[in-house]
Amino acid sequence: MSRLDRWFEGMTRQSARRLSRRHWLSRFGGVLVGGAALPLLPVARAADENMVGADGVRGREGDPARCEYWRHCAIDGFLCSCCGGSHLACPPGTEMSPVTWIGTCRNPADGKDYIISYNDCCGRTFCGRCMCNRNEGERPLYHWYRNNDLNWCSGTKSQTYSCSTAVLVKVADEAQPEK
Amino acid sequence: MSRLDRWFEGMTRQSARRLSRRHWLSRFGGVLVGGAALPLLPVARAADENMVGADGVRGREGDPARCEYWRHCAIDGFLCSCCGGSHLACPPGTEMSPVTWIGTCRNPADGKDYIISYNDCCGRTFCGRCMCNRNEGERPLYHWYRNNDLNWCSGTKSQTYSCSTAVLVKVADEAQPEK
């Protein structure tokens, strides 16, 4: 098999693995978040050059605009960092939902587990960028606050879903209870 | 270069040529219309087996569910034949627009030029299948009845666009005047 074959197959294999972890709308999202745009950004460069990014975490796990960001362990949606906001702020013109689901994610920099609140940004239609779905400790619909399938735009003026944030609430008393 | 390379490159080259002729929404349309579904249909089989299809035309040029169908020489939209209708009938639940743009297409079976009326089917959102765009004799916006960019859902209850038909009006007095 020629090198091109291997390149091509490698690409598709990798892509398939990624895709298999992707979720709804990821057709125009992407697991290695942000695609062509991000490498131009200092933060992404930080990742590539293995510099220390947000929260003092090295590489992609420290980059809030990538699916691998350590806080994204139970997220499902478009990353607001790619939509005009950040992992802490909604894009202009949207409203952050006061209620949401949570995850318990370990910060590789300090080895501590933190409660992460994935508040949705609401009032505009799908951002459509940087789709990311991870389900560590995610639970079915009846276990509301651990479920990431739900449209959590509740208690907002509009319930249209645009993107999701990853806000640090506090240190977790215990590691992710749900396996 | 291995055979796989050539296949792959051939595929993408071909695809690129096709894509370059495609128009809006063709991301989920397709120039070889209908994709995997059609070859299971007698009409499509007719095409593959080079049997005579509609209007007595052989192969794909005789298949109303393919972009190559001879009547589609100036169409732009989803083919109703792939959406629950046909080249003459709108899908259930939609309404055919009484006004429309026209094309002048040559029937390869009898060598005659016919006026084709591409009435839009309206009242449902994008069908999303069998996108097809050809612009033989197509003209800019100010030349209304020869323009296929316009949403021609006018004089219908709703102006949401679903798909387009290709109804034969009459023999043309002259060949396509617009080049």
Add this chain to the structure above:
Amino acid sequence: MLPAGPHFGYHPIMFSRATLLAAVGFAACLCSVALGARAELPPEQVGQVARLPDAAGNHWVWVPDRVLRHSILLDGDSGRMLGAIDSGVQITPKPPIWSRARNEIYSVDTIYTRGHRGTRQDFAVIYDSRTLDFKAEIEVAPKAADTSTGIALVGLLDGDRFLAVMNHSPGASVSIVDIEARRATAEVQTAGCAAVFPAGPTRFGMLCGDGTAMTVHLKNTGELDRIARSQRFFDVVKDPVTEKGVRDGATWWFASFEGLLHEVDFSTDAPSPKPPWPLFTDDEIEDGWRIGGAQHLAYHRGTKRLYSIVHRGGPGSHKDPGTEIWVYDISSRTKIDTFDAPNLIAAFLGPQAGFDATGTMGKILSFVLPNMGVHSIAVTQDDSPLLFVRHADLGAVGVLDAMTGEHLREIGDTGLSGALLVVP
């Protein structure tokens, strides 16, 4: 709307292969005559609109799409699209529900008075199932739950009179709609429980966050009669059951993350769970086999066959697609077959890249590109059932013989994104 004309071959009423073949033959001879005579093709009638047959086909399936905001109806035999029902503005359209008794289709839609702005309103919208024309709308509480799967959020109870709509605002409740009276009759408070599992003309089940199940009993008026809870039968933290259950009468089956199949009988006052049994042997668990996907279970009542999408993965992989579908006989509680999920990449790329997915290029791609597996399955309930499969991110639907697992066909160009497959 004008009635459908006499046109052959493409008329949805005539989607049977036989008729189509006849049609083609007819067209062919017509033309040869025409050609012989060198006659012009005759002018054609404008304004025709297709109709569906009076009765829904056995091999039809709804395919909802999150981005196109509609559900398309496909014929699994011909691979053709028959029509579509639009949805409102939400993450996932709630799939249309077919009432054979009333020849109606029900769709619960969330809309905003200004498109993406304005005031939210929710409606149970009623369509004629033969023309797909709008018939009526019933306003419901503007808080219908919206999820990325759309599974188990709306249920039409037996008898086709009462529609149960799950609410999340963020408090949980269920709205009851009387289809006959065309009005909402009740809002049942269901704190701590979720999803709607129809189990009779006036009852439906739910799953609860404390590891119990609940039965909601309605009066004949559609008002709440009473609520009854089961004992705790699963551990929400250690090994929860998914809400993607399958039904036979008043019995529902739910699979747990770790592969236990729980049977719950909703025919009694309170739900009575039966002891669960394992879908995987210790060796299979050792090898990492797990359930997973979106709509990962399907059930054929006639043969009591359970279909389950499986993959190899660890904790947190419960939404991953699977490349195998394991078939179980529910009565004997044994695995009886293993189906391979089709590789849908060629069917997905073909229409976009401009090649025939069933031709050489399709075969090459299916060989070169790894199988991404499927997230969802659905089985028809007739005697020669079809198994439909779908990957949430590929615009293609696979059609298998549900008895043999044979890959019958792939239907391409079926949209952009969505997890559900619903047999009318």
Add this chain to the structure above:
Amino acid sequence: MLPAGPHFGYHPIMFSRATLLAAVGFAACLCSVALGARAELPPEQVGQVARLPDAAGNHWVWVPDRVLRHSILLDGDSGRMLGAIDSGVQITPKPPIWSRARNEIYSVDTIYTRGHRGTRQDFAVIYDSRTLDFKAEIEVAPKAADTSTGIALVGLLDGDRFLAVMNHSPGASVSIVDIEARRATAEVQTAGCAAVFPAGPTRFGMLCGDGTAMTVHLKNTGELDRIARSQRFFDVVKDPVTEKGVRDGATWWFASFEGLLHEVDFSTDAPSPKPPWPLFTDDEIEDGWRIGGAQHLAYHRGTKRLYSIVHRGGPGSHKDPGTEIWVYDISSRTKIDTFDAPNLIAAFLGPQAGFDATGTMGKILSFVLPNMGVHSIAVTQDDSPLLFVRHADLGAVGVLDAMTGEHLREIGDTGLSGALLVVP
């Protein structure tokens, strides 16, 4: 809405590279301290919402999407998305129009009162350009024209007071909206003419089906003053001009299918067309070079440079994308440069397939996969202008140095489908 917090680095106000670098440095040192002290990360504030800078950036561009039904705003320097404005239900969103004078954004939307059903209503919607919050809506005649490009359908006249909206129902007319008074002031009958080409505070041009141009003059009240027609200057059948014109003051340029550039001066009472000049030499025409695409022309006022997407093709290829962009000096009427359109396939596939489009895999794909070319271009009007390019079916935007043609970057993951690129 809460004000944006003090958070660094991701705040849209701070999208300059310098600030971002500073931000990263800041974050880095903060953390090393934190790590040194082994302190926990502090709780963070919920409810922050980003704002845009008070003034629009020179290198921003709107990218409308037909399927997602919104237009996203991109920063061509950082490649970041800054925000989005939703549209209504139509084939193509009409691109948002920016008023620097009023710090407002205007979007003409078509909606239906029940989402995809109900009564049609059209609105000129007003947003605050710093918060992107909804401010007001002005109802207009429910017949705004809708096309697959969205080009030249709405125009904000100089002075930012009057908005002209092209109607098609199917009769042609133009609705005039007074943004100051927040009301529609007139509907001008424009039978036989189409598109809106602003040419002053109270005038705009149109192109007509008889090969003429027309100027619509308004009174200061926004009512129709008079209409004036030019003589016939192009042949609609033999060699029509496209409606994708470019502007400098009261002058508009239009290219014909066969490659003649027509200049029309709308500063006089009636439009005065100048003699056209050829964009192609006989040899180039011999080689099959033609104009083509969707938004196939762009113009930089400061340097009087005209950018034109070209391809090799025949009649009927006037909507085909091109792999080359030819640069002309309008004053000397000479071709001065040739830019290669970037191959956007890697930038488009990268985010979907999970590889870094700027890495090895991206380079391989760009090499292996043929360049599909671009349908649309737009140039910024500052002194170091950027040229944005787009293929209608690839979710990626290319950014070129408009002076040198250097490929600066490709922005991926920018949507699904659309032909327009609009510099605010």
